[in-house]
Amino acid sequence: MTTVLAADQGSGVVILGGQIxxxxxxxxxxxAYQLIEMDPTPVGRLVREGESNPHPFTLRLVRCSLTRTNPNQSDEKLPDWQHVRVTFDGVTDREGRSFAAFGSSQGVALLITDAAGRESMPGVPMPLTPVAGNHQVLHYTLRLVGNDRPVSVGTHRAAVRFRLEYF
Structure with missing residues (x-):
């Protein structure tokens, strides 16, 4: 009888992490990780109107469970979740009222507003939004706005983080 040994096909390690x-x-x-490509904005529009066309984006909340239990005593109920609060954060511009844009374009910043038209200021929590149902979509709009410096053509980018808190 001939013995055949299998060649090593490689090995590896899988590292998993998570949170409770x-x-x-x-x-x-x-x-969670969105790349938003905005349409090109003519300089004339920014000078004339002070902002670009709006670009909508959403945060989708899924698998919602509004019932809470005490993690230390599973038979004890806590008050149900009722609200979510979103905080957008990043480098500031316009004296803290907008998000800074970086790149070869100049004179612009990014403005985020919610569905009610309320402006988000970097690091400042937005008003509470009621949480209802199994899933919910939070609607926001992103615009380029002038930042009181001369506008010049070019490209821009920004990184904006967000945090969700439930109450």
Whole structure:
């Protein structure tokens, strides 16, 4: 009888990490890391109107469970989750009222507003939004705005982080 030994086909290590959190909803994966490509904005529009066309984006809350239990005593109920609060954060511009844009374009900043038209200021929590149902979509709009410096053509980019808190 001939013995055949299998050649080593390689090996590896899988490293997994995660969190256990006390939260009302999960954030849809596509909502967590978004790359938003805005349409080109003519300089004349920024000078004349002070802002670009709006670019909508959403944060999708999924698998919501509004019932809370005490993590230390599973038979004890806590008050149900009722609200979510979103805080956008990043480098500031316009004296803290907008998000800084970087790149070869000059004279612009980024402004985020919610569905009610309320402006987000970097690091300042937005008003509470009621949480209802198994899933919910939070609607926001992104615009380029002038930052009181001369506008010049070019490209821009920005990184804006967000945090969700439930109450």
């Amino acid at each position: 959190v006390d939260t009302a909803c999960a954030l849809e994966t596509e909502s």
